[in-house]
Amino acid sequence: MEQTGARGAGPLAGAPRVRVPEQAGREVRGPAARRTVRRNSVRGQILDALRAALVGGELTPGEVYSAPVLGERFGVSATPVRExxxxxxxxxxxxxVPNRGFRVVERGARELGELAEVRALIEVPVMLRLARTVPAARWSELLPLAEATVTAAAGGDLARYAEADRAFHGAMLSLAGNRQLVEVAEDLHRRAQWPLVSGPVSARRADLVADAAEHMSLLEALIAxxxxxxxxxxxxxFAGAGGLT
Structure with a gap:
């Protein structure tokens, strides 16, 4: 069992306890959980909240976090947090980290570049094939998803942007009709969105608007x-991928 002395929330240390609702569709409030919960299980809701905290830089690379302490802050037992x-x-x-908890992995630019390269090897050929076969009307249906990335970027919300970004890329790839492709690409995309060990969060936010604009430009070119x-x-x-693209 983790020691309760391990850091429980890092930047979340001063945050109020977050009560995770039992039912899906209700909003989880607090710095670690700013998104609408869509999962039925407490474990799933905690997972969504922790992912948002990771992407938003609220869980620091290299720091160890204790499941019991995080559970206390979320208002749940340690079990769903540990899961x-x-x-x-x-x-x-x-x-x-045995007997302590979980350490946020410290990643460097090289790993991020490798993930971007693998994503490009998968997604670029698929997108070029779809560009030649998918009718303009189908691409037009994705405009709300591209616009959602623009809205999230304008608000500077890293977690919300990451979610909107994955939704946009996933919707485009789903037009290939290959579920395995979509699942593999989403896993790689999510991994690419975990924060680097160095670099201010503000610098990452500064890239969001440009990334979202690329989504709109790409969709316009696909429609045309x-x-x-x-x-x-x-x-x-993908050549300029910085984790949130």
Whole structure:
């Protein structure tokens, strides 16, 4: 069992306790959980809240967090927190520290670049194929998702942007009709969104508006079936990937 002396919330230390509702569709409030909960289980809701805290920089790379202490702050037992952390360990966001808790993985620019390269190898060829086959009307249906990334970027909300970003990319790839492709791409995308060990959160927020603008430009090119522009945009999008693209 983790020692309760391990850091429970880092930047969340001064936050009020967060009560996680039992039913889906209700909003979880507090610095660690600013998104609308969509999962039925407490574990799933805690997992969503922790993912948001990771992306938003509220859980610090290199720090150890205790499940009992985090559970106290969320207003739940340590069990769903520990289960959620174990899922994050599978995803590569944290690592188990015996008898202490979970340490947020310290990642560097090299790992982020490797993830961007793998994502490009998967997504770019698919997008170019879809650009030649999917009718403009189908691309137009994705405009609300692209606009959602613009709205999140304007608000500077890293967690909300990350969610909107994954939704946009996932919707585009789903047009290929390959569920395994979408699941693999989403896993890689989520891993790419975990924060770097260095670099201020403000610098990451500054990139959101540009990334969201790329989404809009890409969708406009897809609707116009301008293949050369699509090719350039998707290649540049991943070449400059900074984790939240």
């Amino acid at each position: 959620a952390m174990q899922q994050l360990a599978i995803e590569g966001a944290v690592e188990v 079936r301008d293949i050369p522009v699509v090719s350039t945009l998707v290649s540049e999008h």
